[in-house]
Amino acid sequence: MNILVCIKRVPATAGHIALTPDAQDIDTKYLGFTISPHEECAVEEAVRLIEKHGGSSTVLTLGPEVAIDQLRDAMALGIDRAVLLQTDGREWDPVATADGIVESVQADRAAGLDYDLIMFGNESADSAGYQIGVRVAEVLDLPCVTGIKALEVDGAAARVRRQTESGWERAELSLPAVFTVKEGLNLPRYPSLPGRLKAKKKDIERRKPEWRDGGLEKVRLKLPVQASHNVEMLGKDGDVGVELVELFQRLQLLERR
Amino acid sequence: MILAFTEHVDGAPTALALEALTMAHRLAEEMDTPLESLVVGPAGATAAGILASYGVTTLHVADDPRLDVYAPAAWGQTLVELVEESAPALVIGTASDRGSEVMAHAAARLRLALAANCIEITPGDPLLVTRQRWGGSLLEEARLKGEVKLITIAPHALTAEPLAARTDVTTRTWKPVLPEKDFRVRLRPEVQADTGKVSLAQARVVVGGGRGVGSSAGFVSLEELAGYLGGAVGCSRAVTSLGWRPHSDQVGQTGTRIAPELYIACGISGAIQHMVGCRAAKHILAINTDANAPIVAQADYAVIGDVQKVLAAVNAEVRKVKALPVG
Incomplete structure (x- = not known):
């Protein structure tokens, strides 16, 4: 089977977010970058499926040249091939992004590589449009399930499960299909040193899709207003049992004796 | 229209x-x-x-x-x-x-x-x-x-x-x-077996653990406190990635969003992805060795100290109040 995993390079944010002076981006001067969390699980799942069923795996991202770091991270985990859809630093909205990915899938198909499975994260950590996977599936006329947390493939049949607000749901469908996945689908492995070294030497195919106006245009970013509040310090070492029990009782979480 | x-x-x-x-x-x-x-x-x-x-x-x-x-x-x-x-x-x-x-x-x-x-x-x-x-x-x-x-x-x-x-x-x-x-895609609901456990999303108290808990075994003291308060145990993404707890315990942007009366965050630094998941908590109590950890500034109550030492003291005191046997 042939699998395509689409990932996104996002900043590895920690305790707080700072913006660039023009409010167009997160200030990443002191930040590293990573693959968006849900997609790390998509990469891991693709590697496991190919280990089990044989075939080929491709990782794709749309972004600036530096996004090859994340493509190499995915190859270090065992993905065979990488495609970079190069952008010029402009913001690509969901319509433009999905169109770029579709064109790349069609180019692969024309070259004889047909995907049985195309995987995405349910939503990216940063812009979180909740739609790229569905849009790609619709244009390619493939069935799509979003937010899956379990996947079993048996020949051309797939069984998926997902967790929603109202509980677990399941579906059975035929491949080819598009799945968007959520973290929890698996526990991604750490890359091995030989894996990293091998990934460094692999080729990355570059394609240049054309930017288009998809109808959603970022004007600026802003931080939500935080209500300031006081922190009550309850103690500085292990001798705070009485104070904490008193707190639990005040909040009516523990009965008073 | x-x-x-x-x-x-x-x-x-x-x-x-x-x-x-x-x-x-x-x-x-x-x-x-x-x-x-x-x-x-x-x-x-x-x-x-x-x-x-x-x-x-x-x-x-x-x-x-x-x-x-x-x-x-x-x-x-x-x-x-x-x-x-x-x-x-x-x-x-x-x-x-x-x-x-x-x-x-x-x-x-x-x-x-x-x-x-x-x-x-x-x-x-x-x-x-x-x-x-x-x-x-x-x-x-x-x-x-x-x-x-x-x-x-x-x-x-x-x-x-x-x-x-x-x-x-x-x-x-x-x-x-x-x-x-x-x-082609029809999603059918699964019948859930009732485990009798309080779900993370619905718990009135969540005791969450981060890297500062120290190990998978370190969660025993969190389980104990959660048990006394009728709550559930949660964890940070760091803990899930280390394999200490299952992903179903993860609180945060890519895990469960919780809304308890009290969230007790033990040894959790407070990355923004984690805070997204506990924003709806009415009160946050942070237990952390680092007074400068982001979670401390966002908490309502804080104890600066080692998670295991603090929890040992709290659990002992709760046992006293509940008149439970010691240890």
Whole structure:
């Protein structure tokens, strides 16, 4: 089977977010970058499926040249091939992004590589449009399930499960299909040193899709207003049992004796 | 006209659907245009009673026996048919699992932009929206263009408010044209075995552990405290990645969002992705060795100290109060 995993390079944010002076981006001067969390699980799942069923795996991202770091991270985990859809630093909205990915899938198909499975994260950590996977599936006329947390493939049949607000749901469908996945689908492995070294030497195919106006245009970013509040310090070492029990009782979480 | 895609359970609109309707009605007033609603499935017709208090004038009920089981593409196509027929200025849905999915299918088929997780909307062309990024830790102001504007409303961006005056709701039931291929994916609910455990999302107390707990075995003291308080144990993403706890325990942007009375965050630094998941907690108690950890500044109460030492003292004291045997 042939699998395509689409990932996104996002900043590895920690305790707080700072913006660039023009409010167009997160200030990443002191930040590293990573693959968006849900997609790390998509990469891991693709590697496991190919280990089990044989075939080929491709990782794709749309972004600036530096996004090859994340493509190499995915190859270090065992993905065979990488495609970079190069952008010029402009913001690509969901319509433009999905169109770029579709064109790349069609180019692969024309070259004889047909995907049985195309995987995405349910939503990216940063812009979180909740739609790229569905849009790609619709244009390619493939069935799509979003937010899956379990996947079993048996020949051309797939069984998926997902967790929603109202509980677990399941579906059975035929491949080819598009799945968007959520973290929890698996526990991604750490890359091995030989894996990293091998990934460094692999080729990355570059394609240049054309930017288009998809109808959603970022004007600026802003931080939500935080209500300031006081922190009550309850103690500085292990001798705070009485104070904490008193707190639990005040909040009516523990009965008073 | 503004069209609200209204999710319901046996004819009762969901809490998030009522929030979206509240937003939709405010916009309808500002734009001086009627508010209509779409429900999928014949049971949705009984929603009219409640929708009358949210300013809805026409309720469209899509009826097809095949729609009984949730099929994302078919529900999307139902919305597409109604949009093409009635040409609304705006379609407003909820950013729930289903709402996001159905709106994405419709947007793709209509070749229109979709702005997800919006918290503010200003009428005009283009429409101005404020939407959530990073689970709401960051906001984006954006311009939304297109003949019909598609929007999902972020959960709890506003409070659902029924109106004092009720409208007369005209109900119209119709059968959309749905090709068989739109039923390739049908999602059936699984019957859950009752484990008797308090779920993370619903717990009144959550005792969460981070790297500072020290090890997988270190969670025993958290389990003990959670047991005394009738709560559940949660954890940070660092802990899940280390394999100390299952992903189902993870609190955060890519895990479970919790809303307890008290969240006891033990040895958790407080990365923004984690705070997104516990923002709805009424009170946060941070236990951390580092007084400068981001979680301390965002907590209501803090204890600076080693997690295991603090929990040992607390658990001993709780046992005393509950008159339980020592140790």
